[in-house]
Amino acid sequence: MNAANSSQWLQPAFNDPVLDAQTSFRSALKALAEPGLAQPLNRALALENLHPATYALCLAFLDGDTPLWLAPCFDTPAIRANLAFHCGCPIVDERELALFALLDDSQLSDLSDFENGSERYPDQSCTLLVQLDALSTGEVLRWRGPGIKDVRCVELPLPAVFWQQRQARSAFPRGLDAFFAAGEQVIGLPRSTHVLLKAEEAA
């Protein structure tokens, strides 16, 4: 695909770029500040196989300063053209360079190359935008940490290997932050959240 004939793929983004971006950001901020609580995120339309919530996260946070890594299933001409037009974010092939990564559930078994920050600059880490089919059909896990009063039960449909990968990549303050989007909802999972796995609870 070249830039000259990519306009056929373009679709409208936010109706109101200023206020819709602000509303989407506030939902994302609340999702991350209160991990595990689903927040509404409905200001964008679906773009091909990107759900409204996933696309709204992209539109709210991506711009020329944020290299993006695209999972193969999202690497389509339409998604590339719209992200290039509405966000202007560089799309990178190397996971190490990405500040944001757009993933689907087939990519969760390997998070090894995404940047998880350094001890001095833990903020220079990749944020994972993960699109799922639903946010509440998985195994019930207990989350605790900042933003959660006691314990919150969350049933994200995630494979066990994701939790192993997350564990392997986290050494607080280093770690990966994730948003899980499905339909018009988002759930945040910051690195500060401790997820009690079944094996740990038994121990």
Added chain:
Amino acid sequence: MNAQSQITRAPEAGYNFAYLDEQTKRMIRRGLLKAVAVPGYQVPFGGREMPLPYGWGTGGMQLTAAILGADDVLKVIDQGADDTTNAVSIRRFFARTAGVKTTTRTPEATVIQTRHRIPETPLSGDQIMVYQVPIPEPLRFIEPSETETRTMHALEDYGVMHVKLYEDIATFGHIATSYAYPVTVDERYVMDPSPIPKFDNPKLHMSPALMLFGAGREKRLYAVPPFTRVVSLDFEDHPFEIQRWDECCAFCGSQDSYLDELIVDDAGTKRFVCSDTDYCMQRRDLEEEGAR
């Protein structure tokens, strides 16, 4: 004072919503996500020049501009008061550039920008506090080098903070630090809670509201998510204590709010009044209703 609340005007033409451009807002918003994910860690951000000098709340204003939406109700306080120059001008700034509703009443506000106080009225989970911070680095007065303090944070090397508090005890017999009293956030980062009196420190602990801190000159932002453990540093034999007064507020009679000392005549007669003007006003309104 109530007359100036609830003013809604169309935003001034020629400015983007809430003054800052969208690119800057996105940069600050991405920084805020990282600040929330690593509670107490100072995230560097590309601070912009604001139309008022450093030290007047440029950091807080940039955060407010980045989070503010059309439906928000903004309250701005300066040392607890809604009617001081700093509070009035910042409130007017956002009323003019964003056209948002403003209020002086704590329960009605969704975003509260503050300089040096946390309201006495308990906060709720739907509110966001934005603090103006002059010097975000709690270790700065001990270690002037940024590379050194960054390493100290990375290594969780906070012994010097206790040495500083111990020096207070050695000199005065008690911990004399009364504002900007250092805290540990979620058992990891030592954080400057901004120059709030230590009286307000316990309100940070497990607060239902999200707390955001912005330093404009130093270009740092940090956050305390809701329901996060925030512990003031102390010693076993010198536990953390907050200020107490023998007097009560001369206006509303409150015995458990933070009091300002006023000298009312040439003979040096002292009176004490609530520093939180809205809290004081609410109590007086209640009293009047009760008397009627």
